[in-house]
Amino acid sequence: MTEMIPPIVVMGVSGSGKSTIGDLLARRLERAFIDGDSLHPQSNRDKMAAGHALDDADRAPWLEIIGLKLAETNHAGSPIVLACSALKRSYRDLIRAHEPSTLFVHLSGGKSLIGERMSARDHEFMPASLLASQLATLEEPGSDERVLTADITQTPAQIVDALLAALPAPTA
């Protein structure tokens, strides 16, 4: 049986580059890309737009949809790349409960660089003021998790080249 590169979740705080890197990585892998932002219920979008951080209860149904998407596409033989903040280990556990093979790519960087990038972009609902709570909520993936870490000071092309070199090679 052919072993494929697993489903990939590009994770990290808001502004770390999930949409940018996820889209580029998916194109290089010739896979579909889904931005988890598009799966938030309207109530979550409204809450963030009003400057309030989401809590566990707000995120639970969203993570459920994300886990199901990863599992369903993988079982259909078309694993995807998906962008999702996945800030806490319990959130990643919930995703893994649906799709245990999920590989996380953590976009890691400092507050000032991410803050600058957030301030320079337009976002449908996410204000830069929520960066502090995103960083406070982040639980960095442990060495026991299936994860690759990327340094966001590099260009998107450099990041994706390094990720492609580090991905498990498909076997026949």
Ligand SMILES: Nc1ncnc2c1ncn2[C@@H]1O[C@H](COP(=O)(O)OP(=O)(O)O)[C@@H](O)[C@H]1O
């Ligand atoms: N590695 C990078 N180098 C320079 N700019 C980047 C990089 N990654 C993302 N950006 C820019 O930073 C901003 C935030 O990136 P985005 O992909 O929207 O992050 P997220 O989806 O995690 O919120 C965007 O304007 C994007 O173009």
Ligand SMILES: O=C(O)[C@H](O)[C@@H](O)[C@H](O)[C@H](O)COP(=O)(O)O
């Ligand atoms: O769990 C959360 O608090 C949100 O998912 C958050 O982490 C996410 O960042 C927003 O959806 C904004 O979207 P961007 O990550 O694209 O800024």
